Amino acid sequence: MALQASQLKVGDIHRERVVENLSRTQLVQYAGASGDYNPLHTDEIYTVQVAGYKGVFAHGMLTMGLTGKMLTNYVGDGRLTKFGVRFTNQVWPGDTLDARATVTAIREENGVHYADLEVVTTNQEGKEVVTGHATARIDP
Amino acid sequence: MAKVIFPVEATHIMMFARAIGDPNPVYHDPTAAAGTEVGGIIAPPTFPQAVAQFDPDYPLRPKPGEPWFGSAAEPTGSTAQRGTGGLHASQEFEYHRALRPGDVLTVEVRDGESWERESKRAGKLLFSERIKEYRDQNGELVITARSVGVMTERPVES
Numbered sequence: 001m002a003l004q005a006s007q008l009k010v011g012d013i014h015r016e017r018v019v020e021n022l023s024r025t026q027l028v029q030y031a032g033a034s035g036d037y038n039p040l041h042t043d044e045i046y047t048v049q050v051a052g053y054k055g056v057f058a059h060g061m062l063t064m065g066l067t068g069k070m071l072t073n074y075v076g077d078g079r080l081t082k083f084g085v086r087f088t089n090q091v092w093p094g095d096t097l098d099a100r101a102t103v104t105a106i107r108e109e110n111g112v113h114y115a116d117l118e119v120v121t122t123n124q125e126g127k128e129v130v131t132g133h134a135t136a137r138i139d140p
Numbered sequence: 141m142a143k144v145i146f147p148v149e150a151t152h153i154m155m156f157a158r159a160i161g162d163p164n165p166v167y168h169d170p171t172a173a174a175g176t177e178v179g180g181i182i183a184p185p186t187f188p189q190a191v192a193q194f195d196p197d198y199p200l201r202p203k204p205g206e207p208w209f210g211s212a213a214e215p216t217g218s219t220a221q222r223g224t225g226g227l228h229a230s231q232e233f234e235y236h237r238a239l240r241p242g243d244v245l246t247v248e249v250r251d252g253e254s255w256e257r258e259s260k261r262a263g264k265l266l267f268s269e270r271i272k273e274y275r276d277q278n279g280e281l282v283i284t285a286r287s288v289g290v291m292t293e294r295p296v297e298s
Binding site: 002018019026029030032033034035036037038039043045046049050051052053059060061062064065066068069071072073076077078080081082083084085086087090132 | 160162201
């Protein structure tokens with residue numbers, strides 16, 4: 001169900017828990033599906049002993065994908081016209097992420113209605129892991 | 141990656157949606173998807189990144205007979221000095237329409253800007269932007285993706 005301009009207000013918030021206790025296996029699953037086999041995400045030995053991190057961590061694009069799930073649940077299927085994020089902190093196995101969209105503008109362009117959204121995903125410590133923005137086509 | 145042909149397939153969309161933990165039937169159930177506003181299976185918004193599967197030279201996929209920098213008998217299987225490697229700093233998609241199984245995309249990539257910054261967490265940061273344009277079988281631009289990668293001097297402290 002799409003959002004409706006007439007029902008929506010600036011400041012409206014939608015939030016969702018997008019992953020709970022992220023598993024290393026999900027990182028493997030994402031590597032396989034996306035084709036990004038960077039060992040930083042699946043190879044603990046390389047990541048600790050060669051790259052110098054405390055352990056494997058999630059692909060930024062997995063966190064963006066998890067965040068996108070919250071967005072499409074909110075704005076409806078095939079309604080996004082823009083979605084952009086900055087990766088601000090790493091996401092580690094065991095993390096639980098909450099994603100949130102806040103309506104920043106409701107506007108009309110050439111007879112089409114749009115909602116602009118501010119997007120933030122935080123971990124269980126309240127630390128932001130991605131911040132960004134999205135735009136969705138909405139109904140009048 | 142100069143020009144890559146990216147055939148969009150239903151099974152790939154299903155696997156990708158599973159990997160991002162999204163059970164929305166519009167990504168895997170043709171019957172349920174037929175009854176939605178989009179009228180059939182579509183791909184999730186970050187799916188365009190899976191074009192990596194179709195890039196023959198994609199560096200982050202092991203290839204037979206070539207050294208790989210991940211661990212095997214040794215912590216690193218390659219003598220190539222990857223340092224801390226590159227990280228993804230930001231990503232933006234602009235969508236003109238949703239991707240559907242059966243689409244055959246031609247993806248072209250070009251370099252954008254590059255810049256440097258000093259950071260407390262990871263030393264000198266070298267940013268570089270890449271722009272990917274996804275065109276469909278009719279030559280229509282369907283997605284533009286802007287990605288910024290960063291090479292760090294040392295691992296990011298978290």
